[in-house]
Amino acid sequence: MPEHYYRDDTVTLYHGDAREILPALGLTADLLIVDPPYAETSLEWDVWPTGWPQLASEVSRSMWCFGSLRMFFDRGPEFTDAGWKMSHNVVWEKANGSGFTTDRFRGVHEHVVHWYQGPWADIHHDVPKTSYSGPNKSARGKLSQTTHTGAIGAHTYTDDGTRLMRSVLYAAAPRKGGHPTEKPVNGLLDPLIRYGCPVGGMVVDPFAGSGAALDAARLAGRRAIGIEGREDYCDSIAQRLSCLTFDFGGAA
Incomplete structure (x- = not known):
């Protein structure tokens, strides 16, 4: 077993190449949160770790992966060849964009794609809900017809004052300066984790970076x-993790 770099009651951190450490751990995770280098710049650290989607497929059947459309178009075969199937994607809208180009729209978003393996019914998916204060939408009908999805059939709907969280999530990027691609815990990583991993389950981040996903x-x-x-x-x-106070038994 690789030697851990940090450990507490709920988090373990390893230092090294994920492509070497993941197989050595022999673990099974409920959810992967992956933010790999996109390989879209000339920066020294921005190098695609070839082969990681295949290794990831041996660890979990559910994965959120951050990336740009260009990255997913370029690297798509690595995902599908490893047996990953796309279920849907979420758009993370940042407060400010990055980049210095002036010949295209200012980029203020990134994609987070959910991939899975095997039957969809076997994958944990629990969409977080947000509060709603508009008109009550409770309804009962014998037949509902939606032009682009077809007939729903007889149904009863009771408005409980909540709505499914929307697929565009606004969350300002952290500005601490500690890591160039840090993702925000609240408003982004938290709902992704709650969607794909049951309470008490295991999340694995093979490119931990700032540790935000471990924190979340x-x-x-x-x-x-x-x-x-x-x-x-x-x-x-x-x-970062040592400074946090955490009551695992009381979390939900």
């Missing part, structure tokens, strides 16, 4: 394992 997982009452290739980031993650 345990705050949501899930266990987490992270892998990070850079030791300075591992040190930052360990400090």
Whole structure:
């Protein structure tokens, strides 16, 4: 077994190449949260880790993966050849975009694609809900017809004052300066984890970066394992997690 870099009651962090450490752990995760290098710049760290989708398929049957459309178009065969099937995607809208190009719209979003393996009915999926204060939509009907989806049939609907969370999530990108691609816990990572992993389940992040997904997982009452290739980031993650107070038994 690889030696852990950090460990507490709910999170374990390893330092090294995920493509070497994941197989050595021999684990099964409820959900993968993956934010790989997109390989779209000339930056030293922005290099695609070839082969990781195949290794990921041996660890879990459910995965959220961050990326751009270009990344998913370019790397699509790596996902499908490994048996991954796309269920849907969420758009993360940031407060400010990045990049210096002036010949296209300013990029203020990223895609988060949900991939799965095997029968959809076997995959944990629990869409978070948000409060709703508009008109009551309770209804009963013998037949409902929607032009683009067909007949629904007889139904009864009781408005409980909530709505399914929408597929465009607005959350300002963290501005702490510790990691160039850090994702926000509240408003983004938290609902993704709640959707794909049951309470008490296991989340694995093979490119842990800032440790935000590990932070979000345990705050949501899930266990987490992270892998990070850079030791300075591992040190930052360990400090981040050590500073948090957490009551695992009371989380939901």
